[in-house]
Amino acid sequence: MTRQAHGLTQRQLGELAGYTQSTISRLEDGADNAYDIRVLRHFATLLRIPPRLLGLADGPDTVGPHELERDVKRREFLELPAVLAGTRLESWDLDPVQDRISAAQVRMVRDQVAALHTLDFQFGGDRLHETAGLLLARVQRWLNDCTYGPAMERQLYAVMAEVAAAAGWFAYDAGLQAEARRYYNEGLRAAVLAEDRALQARVCQHMAQQARFLGRPREALGLAKRALRLTEGRARKRLIALVAAREALAWAKLGDTSASRRALDRARETLDEAKRDRPPAWLANMNVAEMAGMAALAEIDLGNFPRAAELTRKTLDAYGNDYPRNTLFYTVQLAECYQRMGDLDEACRVGHDALVRLPEVTSTRSRTKLRAFRDTITRAAPRERTVREFVDHCAVVGI
Incomplete structure (x- = not known):
């Protein structure tokens, strides 16, 4: 069997294909059939089966370099918890030397969070929130157990806020609302202690999104307005655009068409001003496409x-x-x-x-x-x- 030739169990093939192990078993036993040619092509891509052997014509859906790269990325992603959430996390060069924290260690944490955001855009947050939580615990230990000066203290609180915001977003995407709210609350406290208004705005807009999702549009509107006030000054244009879009969505949920569309107009105008800016990893998808989706x-x-x-x-x-x-x-x-x-x-x-x-x-x-x-x-x-x-x-x- 092709699956066995690739050294895959039914469970592993199921994880790779997005099916349960029992579904794979039924498909192999003939109790179920792949639904249509799109499902057949999906298995042909995963298992490198020539399409003609499944009764499919060769065409644009056959495996090419882009599909191969996506498959490799997905395999790597499926292995992520074992790589990042287990013993290998302890092998990262993050431990302080003689209880002192360096700027290089802070940068390393930021690089790890940026990598998690890239994976999130590709695959989603289900397999990322626990890893982000481990990073957050590491930074919290630094804050409580290590030696540093006032400038480093602000950096540590800032990176703690960034990691907590990321963990909250991943948990939100994973459907873990209570966990997401806990992370957001930790992130907001850390951003306040870092005296970083833009970071506070970032967390507030996440909280506004969650409040709207949970059916609390007034809370969502209040959080979006608070985030807008926090962006006054030197905040990134993309962040300001995102916060304005959050306000628009809260107004729409409340049924106020005029207020919603005014906020969307501001969001679009601000995003247009940010076209030449290089966004941070967590804002990489805040673009014209995402703005249209939020407006929709x-x-x-x-x-x-x-x-x-x-x-x-x-x-x-x-x-x-x-x-x-x-x-x-x-x-x-x-x-x-x-x-x-x-x-x-x-x-x-x-x-x-x-x-x-x-x-x-x-x-x-x-x-x-x-x-x-x-x-x-x-x-x-x-x-x-x-x-x-x-x-x-x-x-x-x-x-």
């Missing part, structure tokens, strides 16, 4: 689904093959728009596209969004053939 989310809350679909398509076109986690999230968002517009066939077609993208991503937030779409469209038209086929496809991939 506001339009959904305001009930303007055709406009939301148009903006979401713009986001997906701009992202292309970059940022797979965000691409999956917005693909589901586009399917939701079509469903709300009453176009069930197109909604299901886009939903199938999302299911094919699913194996690349480990983001509970995105999976939850996909499950919610499945449940909504099933309730809307349980007997429609296209809906039944989509639900069957969901079952094959474990959704």
